Amino acid sequence: MRVAMLTGGGDCPGLNAVMRAIVRKGQAVFHDELIGFRDGWRGAIEGHYEELSIDTFRGTLPRGGTLLGSSRTNPFKIDGGVEEVRANLDELGVDALIAIGGEDTLGVANRLHELGVRVVGVPKTIDNDLSATELTFGFDTAVSIATEAIDRLHTTAESHDRVMVVEVMGRHAGHIATWAGIAGGATMILIPEEPFDIDQVCEAIRRRHAKGRYASIVVVAEGAIPREGTMEVISNEVDQFGHVRLGGIGNTIAQEIESRTGFETRVTILGHVQRGGTPTAFDRVLATRFGIAAIDAVHDEAWGQMVALQCGRIVRVPLAEAVGQLKLVDPELYHGVAEYFFAG
Numbered sequence: 001m002r003v004a005m006l007t008g009g010g011d012c013p014g015l016n017a018v019m020r021a022i023v024r025k026g027q028a029v030f031h032d033e034l035i036g037f038r039d040g041w042r043g044a045i046e047g048h049y050e051e052l053s054i055d056t057f058r059g060t061l062p063r064g065g066t067l068l069g070s071s072r073t074n075p076f077k078i079d080g081g082v083e084e085v086r087a088n089l090d091e092l093g094v095d096a097l098i099a100i101g102g103e104d105t106l107g108v109a110n111r112l113h114e115l116g117v118r119v120v121g122v123p124k125t126i127d128n129d130l131s132a133t134e135l136t137f138g139f140d141t142a143v144s145i146a147t148e149a150i151d152r153l154h155t156t157a158e159s160h161d162r163v164m165v166v167e168v169m170g171r172h173a174g175h176i177a178t179w180a181g182i183a184g185g186a187t188m189i190l191i192p193e194e195p196f197d198i199d200q201v202c203e204a205i206r207r208r209h210a211k212g213r214y215a216s217i218v219v220v221a222e223g224a225i226p227r228e229g230t231m232e233v234i235s236n237e238v239d240q241f242g243h244v245r246l247g248g249i250g251n252t253i254a255q256e257i258e259s260r261t262g263f264e265t266r267v268t269i270l271g272h273v274q275r276g277g278t279p280t281a282f283d284r285v286l287a288t289r290f291g292i293a294a295i296d297a298v299h300d301e302a303w304g305q306m307v308a309l310q311c312g313r314i315v316r317v318p319l320a321e322a323v324g325q326l327k328l329v330d331p332e333l334y335h336g337v338a339e340y341f342f343a344g
Helices: 015-028 041-046 079-093 102-113 139-160 174-182 197-209 249-261 271-275 282-300 318-324 331-342
Strands: 002-007 033-037 048-051 095-103 118-124 163-168 187-191 216-221 264-268 305-310 311-320
Touching: 002 015, 002 041, 015 033, 015 095, 015 282, 033 041, 041 048, 079 102, 095 282, 102 118, 102 318, 118 282, 118 311, 118 318, 139 163, 139 174, 139 216, 139 282, 163 174, 163 249, 163 331, 174 187, 174 216, 187 197, 197 216, 197 249, 216 249, 216 271, 249 264, 282 305, 305 318, 305 331, 311 318
Parallel strands: 002 033, 002 095, 095 118, 118 305, 163 216, 163 264, 187 216
Antiparallel strands: 033 048, 305 311
């Protein structure tokens, strides 16, 4: 078979491990021809691709990013985009397409499947917000990086009697913030699923200071929002999938904490550090398992399916199920630990 693949959306630790596994089994076991579209769906629209082989991915298992490049291009938002994708697949003699990405990339894949394109999906997002899979590769790496940052900030906060606000990724779901906040012993965690009241945040910090604890760590997901009427936020431009370009809520919260409490407050925005660099061992293994399962799904003609992790096993689920709704933070996990944070 001639199998194409692409990586879409934000880069993520483990992407090269997925592609490496697809190529290694595809070439060595199934004797497939493999190609990769450059820069996600943009490459599929423009017909920009490269031939792939086992040699292409030698030494890439520990490498972050994606050798194929990525973009947030949406074929359904570009005039003639879908037609160009289908025409290029036909012209290149592609028998199957493996789309590696998050909600947006796999949402496009699902719509193309409905139009008859033979596609298989692999879940990718450090946010861990894709339904139908317990974990996505990249999440463990992002949490590890965020936790290490929080650990380091504890000592400097204590040395200077400061409040530290740590902004992490998480547009609609606060999985990274929740896991890293718990692991790092944060004072409180602010996530998109639970609109916050800045007055309550400041009061919790005042209570800590009253007990003689002069260092507080506030972990906030980039998509965290205040309760209506409690604090102003700035709206930004949107991308082709209609997502606001986030980043900066940490600064706003830090300013509010300092002005309302009088306590010196600093902010650290981790940003792209969370999804760059070397993937953890867990993410390398999960990504490899996903890649092997994806090429197996292609040869089983499991079109419109996504590989997923459930109860420790790799399974297949419909793409429509995977992108139907976001997986949010379990309220039991959040509220089960929140009482410890806000108790000071």
